[in-house]
Amino acid sequence: MTVNRQWLLARRPTDKAVRGDFEYRESEIPDASNLAPGHVLIRNQLFLHAPTMRNWMDPASNSFYPTVGLGTPMLATSAGVIVKSNNPRFAEGQRVTAITAWEDYTILNADVWPVRPVADELSLVEAQGPVGMNALTAYMGVTQVGRPKAGDLAVVSGAAGSTGSVAGQILKILGCRTIGIAGSQDKCDRLVSELGFDVAINYKTQDVEKTLREIAPEGVNFFFDNVGGDMLQAVVENIAKFATIVLCGQIAGYNDGVPVPGPRNMMRLIYGSVRAEGFLLGDFEEQIPEGTRQILEWIRSGKMVHREDIRSGFDSLPDTFSDLFTGNNDGTLMVVTDEAARTRP
Amino acid sequence: MTVNRQWLLARRPTDKAVRGDFEYRESEIPDASNLAPGHVLIRNQLFLHAPTMRNWMDPASNSFYPTVGLGTPMLATSAGVIVKSNNPRFAEGQRVTAITAWEDYTILNADVWPVRPVADELSLVEAQGPVGMNALTAYMGVTQVGRPKAGDLAVVSGAAGSTGSVAGQILKILGCRTIGIAGSQDKCDRLVSELGFDVAINYKTQDVEKTLREIAPEGVNFFFDNVGGDMLQAVVENIAKFATIVLCGQIAGYNDGVPVPGPRNMMRLIYGSVRAEGFLLGDFEEQIPEGTRQILEWIRSGKMVHREDIRSGFDSLPDTFSDLFTGNNDGTLMVVTDEAARTRP
Numbered sequence: 001m002t003v004n005r006q007w008l009l010a011r012r013p014t015d016k017a018v019r020g021d022f023e024y025r026e027s028e029i030p031d032a033s034n035l036a037p038g039h040v041l042i043r044n045q046l047f048l049h050a051p052t053m054r055n056w057m058d059p060a061s062n063s064f065y066p067t068v069g070l071g072t073p074m075l076a077t078s079a080g081v082i083v084k085s086n087n088p089r090f091a092e093g094q095r096v097t098a099i100t101a102w103e104d105y106t107i108l109n110a111d112v113w114p115v116r117p118v119a120d121e122l123s124l125v126e127a128q129g130p131v132g133m134n135a136l137t138a139y140m141g142v143t144q145v146g147r148p149k150a151g152d153l154a155v156v157s158g159a160a161g162s163t164g165s166v167a168g169q170i171l172k173i174l175g176c177r178t179i180g181i182a183g184s185q186d187k188c189d190r191l192v193s194e195l196g197f198d199v200a201i202n203y204k205t206q207d208v209e210k211t212l213r214e215i216a217p218e219g220v221n222f223f224f225d226n227v228g229g230d231m232l233q234a235v236v237e238n239i240a241k242f243a244t245i246v247l248c249g250q251i252a253g254y255n256d257g258v259p260v261p262g263p264r265n266m267m268r269l270i271y272g273s274v275r276a277e278g279f280l281l282g283d284f285e286e287q288i289p290e291g292t293r294q295i296l297e298w299i300r301s302g303k304m305v306h307r308e309d310i311r312s313g314f315d316s317l318p319d320t321f322s323d324l325f326t327g328n329n330d331g332t333l334m335v336v337t338d339e340a341a342r343t344r345p
Numbered sequence: 346m347t348v349n350r351q352w353l354l355a356r357r358p359t360d361k362a363v364r365g366d367f368e369y370r371e372s373e374i375p376d377a378s379n380l381a382p383g384h385v386l387i388r389n390q391l392f393l394h395a396p397t398m399r400n401w402m403d404p405a406s407n408s409f410y411p412t413v414g415l416g417t418p419m420l421a422t423s424a425g426v427i428v429k430s431n432n433p434r435f436a437e438g439q440r441v442t443a444i445t446a447w448e449d450y451t452i453l454n455a456d457v458w459p460v461r462p463v464a465d466e467l468s469l470v471e472a473q474g475p476v477g478m479n480a481l482t483a484y485m486g487v488t489q490v491g492r493p494k495a496g497d498l499a500v501v502s503g504a505a506g507s508t509g510s511v512a513g514q515i516l517k518i519l520g521c522r523t524i525g526i527a528g529s530q531d532k533c534d535r536l537v538s539e540l541g542f543d544v545a546i547n548y549k550t551q552d553v554e555k556t557l558r559e560i561a562p563e564g565v566n567f568f569f570d571n572v573g574g575d576m577l578q579a580v581v582e583n584i585a586k587f588a589t590i591v592l593c594g595q596i597a598g599y600n601d602g603v604p605v606p607g608p609r610n611m612m613r614l615i616y617g618s619v620r621a622e623g624f625l626l627g628d629f630e631e632q633i634p635e636g637t638r639q640i641l642e643w644i645r646s647g648k649m650v651h652r653e654d655i656r657s658g659f660d661s662l663p664d665t666f667s668d669l670f671t672g673n674n675d676g677t678l679m680v681v682t683d684e685a686a687r688t689r690p
Contacts, residue, residue, distance in 0.1 A: 063612060265605075277620040280618055
């Protein structure tokens with residue numbers, strides 16, 4: 001590789017992101033001969049596609065999420081190798097996960113941006129899959145934010161997705177009864193047979209609010225919500241006293257251009273003494289090592305499964321991203337570069 | 346008094362409650378000669394009007410709040426005297442606060458329904474005013490649910506109301522900077538001059554969202570919301586990272602017939618790591634003595650003021666209730682019975 005391939009954000013999508021929203025460019029590899037203190041040069045080899053990246057494509061607002069500048073490389077959660085380092089915490093050749101961008105090479109200040117070493121026993125796929133950003137987000141959302149009680153009736157929306165599938169399994173491990181909501185019969189079957197959910201609801205063929213009322217007449221004690229909109233409404237209508245709602249994502253609204261309404265009838269939250277709480281993985285930086293260790297232990301002891309959907313080819317980055325919003329991914333969606341694909345990273 | 350005067354709910358209001366929604370009836374005084382164990386007969390002397398009573402007039406739903414049966418006396422927060430007791434915790438002549446109804450005499454099971462003794466040094470007005478349901482609701486919402494930090498920028502909606510005025514003063518005592526939102530210039534002036542708010546916003550003449558952005562560019566850390574709807578939206582648009590929203594009331598929607606939408610853009614709650622939590626005073630039954638003691642201490646030491654709006658006449662109950670929704674009350678709105686009005690209770 002003698003050039004730095006990049007996918008730049010060329011225009012802001014108003015609906016789903018499509019290839020035409022990005023511009024392919026071949027730049028020079030960044031000059032790392034004189035790195036500023038704290039900075040590292042990373043060779044990106046794997047990109048994780050997460051739904052919230054769609055928000056980063058929106059115009060700057062008075063909200064909190066980052067906005068990718070037009071004409072600059074699309075930000076992404078990635079894994080790769082330190083090629084050059086002027087940071088005492090990172091050595092050349094070290095494998096890391098980081099927030100870099102859709103490009104081959106990224107220079108960044110590792111004291112400011114998240115860059116985390118990948119343990120020797122893990123592949124890059126494992127580092128961004130079973131113990132990657134989505135899985136750790138599920139872990140923190142359940143154990144640190146939501147803190148369910150054993151015996152709780154717990155619902156997960158987007159349950160077949162990368163975060164939801166982990167959240168559901170952790171809830172089961174913690175002793176909850178689990179109901180997963182997904183968008184196809186195939187996914188629903190898998191929620192029960194593979195991921196251990198007690199019940200699955202197909203929101204494309206079933207009325208979620210009514211079905212929940214039938215199968216959970218005592219109400220929902222815990223809701224891990226990746227979807228928002230109608231899903232949030234349907235569960236709020238069935239919420240139990242003293243319930244907890246973990247606000248993890250609002251994928252229902254990411255392509256809409258207008259914000260999704262929150263749940264109608266906030267009175268249910270008042271009279272129900274319900275807590276609804278949003279969070280980001282970055283709020284729990286200190287708990288990441290423990291979360292990583294715990295998830296790996298669950299996986300190795302057979303208590304948890306993880307499914308990856310790995311695509312290859314730097315060229316495919318914009319196209320594969322849209323699969324997140326059409327339900328065409330089958331597990332944590334990652335793209336490995338052509339070079340890296342030759343040896344499973 | 347030889348009859349039991351009652352105001353029955355005759356039909357369910359679809360907008361504001363009006364006198365025609367109620368039916369006046371004179372019944373026999375309940376026979377207390379053979380009270381069931383745990384039961385007491387209470388002579389009601391004072392009725393507190395709280396906005397949430399409007400919700401109790403709605404049809405039964407799958408929500409949690411109580412529904413008053415058609416043709417039965419309207420439920421109300423009250424104060425009065427135990428006339429007859431078959432409950433070891435209550436003696437005849439003892440003054441109490443309770444959830445009774447718009448009637449002169451109520452029999453209820455004091456082991457099931459909330460009945461609380463009134464301390465000797467308090468009048469019935471004080472028991473339902475400065476340390477009544479609304480004031481204690483503010484106390485629990487701030488100190489037990491919200492738990493603000495000193496230095497927080499705190500906003501209170503419905504700040505001139507019975508609950509909001511107490512919440513704002515407690516926030517100030519705890520070291521917050523306080524912004525109050527109210528619906529008239531007169532009330533706004535009073536928020537600052539009498540209740541110690543740092544700033545007041547008149548939502549009828551000012552754009553709340555825009556004004557907050559100007560006077561709180563760092564964002565709102567703490568929101569005590571009595572109103573919901575547009576007020577909740579305006580504050581959410583200005584919410585700071587790691588903020589807390591205490592969901593106390595949704596008076597904006599109580600007369601609408603349809604539930605008020607929750608805040609749009611729940612993403613702000615996610616990326617802001619914001620907690621929104623509803624509650625009821627009854628969740629904190631054990632903390633009520635301590636809250637009562639603390640509020641009285643603040644009042645006696647001059648740190649807190651309390652304003653009562655006391656009307657008299659059992660006949661006026663339905664008409665005075667509607668003043669809550671037109672802003673025509675000036676402090677905690679209570680109605681004392683004609684008999685009781687002769688000696689300030």
